[in-house]
Amino acid sequence: MDRIGLPPAYTRPEAAAAGLTRAQLRDDGVRVTRGAYVSTAVPLGLRAACLAALPVLPAGTVFSHRTAATLLGAPLRAGWPVHLTVPPGTHRPRRARFAAHVCALGEGDVTTEHGLPLTSGVRTWLDLAGLLPPGELLAVGDALMRAGHLDAATLAHRLAGTTGRRGVVTARALAGHLTPLAASCPESLVRHALLSSDLPGPEVQVPVQDPRGRVVAHADLGYRRWKIAVEYEGRQHAERAQFDRDIDRYSLMAADGWLVLRFGHAVLGRLGTVVDRTRRALISRGATW
Template structure:
C-alpha cells in the first residue's frame, strides 16, 4: 500500500488516511461493514478475524469452529465466523458472522496470535452439540496435540457444564482424547475402532529391532498381535517419503508385523476399515470366538 495504512484496517482508518473510495475499492477486501483486509495480504481466517476485532463489542471473543480452527484443529468449514458476546453487550448483525451470547469466565478465554478466542476446552464443548463423535474426537486430539487442551482443564470445564447442549456427547468423547494421534484421519480410524466391538488400539505403537530398540512407530495397532494400522496422506506420494515408507514397511514386515495401510479413499468407508482390521485380528488369533 502507498497510503501508510496497515494491511488490516477499518473504514475510519481509511478515511483518516485520505483514501479515496476508488482506492479503497482497489486495495481493500471488505470482510464486513467497516472492516477491510488489503489485497496485499492473504485473506485467511486469521486475517478476517483480525479485521473484525475493531468493529466488535468490547469483550467479544471468537468461538466454536472459528476458535478451534485458529487453535489448529481440523474444522471442516471456516464460515461463518463465530463470535461470543456477553449478555447485555450490543449484538452485532453482520453478514458472515454468527453471534452467540454467553458469560465467559477468565478460564474460558485465551489470547492467541493477537486474537481473543474461547479456550480449547470451551471451544471443544461448544462444538460437541453439532459435531459427529468421530470428528469431535479428531478436533479434541488436535487441540491436545497443540497444547490447547488438557485432561485437567477439560474435566474442570465439563464438571461445570450442567445441562449444556452437547455435554453428554462431550463427556462420552473426553476420555478418548490423546495428544499422540498425529492427524485427523488417524483420530477418525481410532474412534471407529474404539466404537466397535474390536479390541481398543494402541497409539504410536513401537516396533523394536533385535536389540530391543524402538526403530519405528505405527500410527495405530496391536503390539500383542503385531498388527500395525497406517494412514497414508498425500505427502506419502512424494518420492523421498515413498522411499522412507518402503524402508519402514519392509523393516516392520521383517519383524513379523502385519501392516494395514489406509488412505483418503477409506475415510468414508468405515465398515471397510473395520472389516479389514477385524480380519487381520482374526488371522492373528485375536478373535477366536469369530473363527
C-alpha cells in the same frame, strides 16, 4: 497501501484518517463486514478477516466455536460464517457472514492467539461437542492437545462441573480417548471408527521393536499384543523420499512378524472397511475379545 500507512486490515474510519479516497478504498479494500476491510495486498485469510472486523464489533467480543478452533490449529475448514461470542446484555451484532452467540464466559474460557481474543481450547471443544459428529470432535480434540491448547486434567475438571449442556454426553465419552500423539485428522477419524466398534481399542504410536529390543519404527495405530499395525497414508507418503522411508519401515515390521494394514484417503468415506479388515486381521492372529 504502504505509502498511505495503513495496516493490512483496517476500518473505514482508519482509511479516511489516512486520506484514502473512496476510489482507492474500492480498489484496495476487500470488505469483510460493514466498516472493516482487508487490503488486496494480503490474502483474505481467517485471521486477517477477524483482525479487520474486531474494531467494529461490540466490546467484549471473543471469537469462538469453529472460528476459534481453526485459529487454534484444529483441522476444520476455515470459512464463513465467522463465529463470535458476546457477553449477555451486549448488543448482538447482526452482520452478514458473521454468527453471533450470547454467553457469559468464565475464568479460563478466553485466551489470546494471533493477536485475537479466542475462546480457550477447553471451552472451544465443549462448544463444538454439540455441533460436530463424534469422529470430527475427536480429531479436533486431538489437534488442540497436539498444539498445547487442551490438556486432560483441565478438561476432566471442566466436565466434572458441567451438566445439562448440549453435547456433554458425547464430550464425556470421548474425553478419555483424546491424545496429542495422533498425527493427523484422518488418523483420528480412523481411530474413532475402531473405538466406536466392538473391537479392542487400538494403541496410538505403537513402538515396534527388533529382536534386540530396539525400537525401529512406530505404527500410527495398532495392537502390540497381536503385532497388528494400522497405518493411514496421506498424500505426503507418495513423495519419493517418504515412500522410500515407508518401504524400509514396513519391511522392518514385516521381518519381525508385524501385519500392517495400510489405508488411504478413499477409506475415509467408508470407515466400515477399516473396522472389517482390522477385525479379520485380529481373528487371523487368534485374538478374542
